[in-house]
Amino acid sequence: MKKLSVTEKTKVKRLPKRAFYDFETISKILDDTFICHIGFVIDDQPFVIPTCYGRKEDKIYFHGSVGSRMLMHIKKDSGICLTVTNVDGIVLARSAFHHSINYRSVVIIGKAEEINKPDEKAETLKVITDHIISGRWDDVRKPNEKELKQTSVFSIKIDQASAKIREGGPVDEENDMNLNVWAGVLPLKIVSGNPVRDTVLKENIYLPDYIKNYK
């Protein structure tokens, strides 16, 4: 199992037993969703912006319009933090104090690198698209030269990274165990609903299996 080196920036200080630094745990969390929150700094002011991403091997790719404030800034100052959070449930304890959330999160610190070569750009857009909905790329009209020019693409290496996981039931104080309070976990998960056809979609086009069976 590949273990990342732990640095001052990535070391989990609070509840270190919830921390994981192995690539396998980290990449599994990253593959379970497609929205990250990217932190960057402009004139000492932090900003946090949600965006979608894709993972391939030890790289995370994200993209956006060349006019995006975030991406224009990252071109100049590439030091970012990219955080991914999966929420699994609400932990209901007998005391207010011991309430918690079951979650799996990853924090990646590093320098974002811009990808400029058109063919490499197209390749990373495939990674992002198929990360969000596996199988989609092969079906759609690929980006043309103009569209590639309108798109900025960046990567960040999964290198300075840590995962944090909280799972299981509530942990209450011994003194509280006899209280008449329901305790346990309310699981939460993201599910897909019925696909909504574009109102002007041609009639003879059927829903592809990769959308029907989306997980």
Next chain:
Amino acid sequence: MKKLSVTEKTKVKRLPKRAFYDFETISKILDDTFICHIGFVIDDQPFVIPTCYGRKEDKIYFHGSVGSRMLMHIKKDSGICLTVTNVDGIVLARSAFHHSINYRSVVIIGKAEEINKPDEKAETLKVITDHIISGRWDDVRKPNEKELKQTSVFSIKIDQASAKIREGGPVDEENDMNLNVWAGVLPLKIVSGNPVRDTVLKENIYLPDYIKNYK
């Protein structure tokens, strides 16, 4: 409708038609979930950490252990960004370029203020708890003096804030409308599963309605 003043920091630059600055739209998005991502800066390095929050009127409250690196830092340098994102669906266009995500997000910029008075602290913990699961606070054992001392609580005013919303179906190029590609939206939402009783919960305690009917 109360409209927030738009500053250089909160003005949405890209796709301004997706931007909203009214308190009603912003607070509705904030009330639809309970996880935010907080950005802060240590030695020029941005960090983004997920945490839960509660809203009451024009304040967001968040809390954690007094030993939390984030909260210890915010005590000294209170300039943060607090971002909340609800993902509503994957927008599947005929071209890769026009794929998108339906989402509702809020970005709040400002100074976090620590809440120190024990009774005010307890009041904000009620706000957070009931924001996550409405009705829970009344049921549980309230924090004692020692627990309040172990907890740091902060507020941030919903003042410098903006919302961004993308909804509806794909918008494709005229030239692509005849492609044989399924187009539309795959809706996504968070749902709760069957509550899992704590393994050592007393037998005669029944599931409260506010958990059974959680939304």
